[in-house]
Amino acid sequence: MHSTLPEQTSVQEPEQPGQPPRGIHDVSLVMITGQSGAGKSTVLNVFEDLGFFCVDGLPAGLAGQLVTLAEEMKLDRYPGVALGLDVRLPDFALQWENFVQEMDQAGISLKLVFLEARDAVLIRRYATTRRPHPLEAQGMGLDQAIFQERVMLEGLRNHADLVVDTSDFSIHDLRRVIQEKWPLEKETGEGMRIHLISFGFKYGVPLEADLVFDLRFLPNPYFDPELRPLSGLDESIARYVLQHDPGKAFIDRFEDFLRYLLPLYAAEGRYRLTLALGCTGGRHRSVAVSQALLTSLQATGFAVTIEHRHLDLG
Known part of the structure; x- marks a missing residue:
């Protein structure tokens, strides 16, 4: 497992009397992506348990619109927003670059979590669930789909704040990693x-x-x-x-x-x-x-x- 997340508290302190209301700039924004079958849904479930507003399968082009609407949607009442990105669109890389630029211009910081696993582990997981790999719809075999997706995501992985190899992780191990990086707000106690x-x-x-x-x-x-x-x-x-x-x-x-x-x-x-x-x-x-x-x-x-x-x- 690689951990490159900067030493920084991701969840904001509870509001205190006399402090101005929290805005979207004060809310933790986490983007979750990586290889299909590496555990993105599990990580989103963990963030949901932590009280985050979560959306899965979101194209990068729509992520910016969601954040723009965050004030109107009153998302500031959540400790953070976690978005699972859909990387299957052909222009994903361009959409992602535009989204990052929009967030920079708006002064909103975000963290990118990238999940991966060894090829043999991904093949075993797909055999267990009997679900097709997303890229198999393009006429690829499973081996080729996994390889092609890894190549597609290489640039995104290089910009990740946290890279997690889930090959040897149980669901509980993965949950523990996320909870260590994004602990519950102080008002909710020690995390359980x-x-x-x-x-x-x-x-x-x-x-x-x-x-x-x-x-x-x-x-x-x-x-x-x-x-x-x-x-x-x-x-x-x-x-x-x-x-x-x-x-x-x-x-x-x-x-x-x-x-x-x-x-x-x-x-x-x-x-x-x-x-x-x-x-x-x-x-x-x-x-x-x-x-x-x-x-x-x-x-x-x-x-x-x-x-x-x-x-x-x-």
Whole structure:
């Protein structure tokens, strides 16, 4: 893998009170191209997960028009714009040169990501997907189409800010490379979103959960008549469940465990992780523990959302 991307933050800082509104000049513009079968669609999916406005199969001649319309389309609300270029048009090189010139004149900086892979790998990928190479429509065989496309793209590759050889990459490896170069905005945490779900086992385990934790060993406020009408959102319930052992010892160890575990998932390129925490009815213990984790993980810097799925049923 070749990495020639300049040391520069591609995603802008969140707006602060008193600062002027962000314009298209403040938005990161990324063009994605390269050999067919090298992973362009995967990279676009990564940018979409990062919150970018994404368009695939765009002729270079129309890319300039899209950027020109960006202010009207309110694209400045996105951290960036990622465009997958269609290089099959015969006048692509001229269109690309004109587009770059337009961006220079408009004072808009762009980054070009170029994806490639070894011929044998591309042939294997096409054999697996059973899809034709775009240039095969011109009467070429697969070997010849791959060679011809490599020649066509040589000039574009030489101007790329980031060249990635995906031959030995899994989808997760490729995702990790892009996330390292274009991290999430600071307001979205450390690059992996955590979704907490409190639930009641009597109503069923959330199917989308990556990790499920059973909290039915904790003291149950349900058996206290004064506490039963309350929920884990009430301070008195949180104290009952977590202020004394075993709840106190558990939450300390559990938070330490997650602070160790979650960065390992993030290092593997995970974009989202869903943690489901259950008690019997999903009203007291699971809610209290989920709220405590929300505060703890946010303080650590993770982007965390929370959902109390069965709160009103328990």
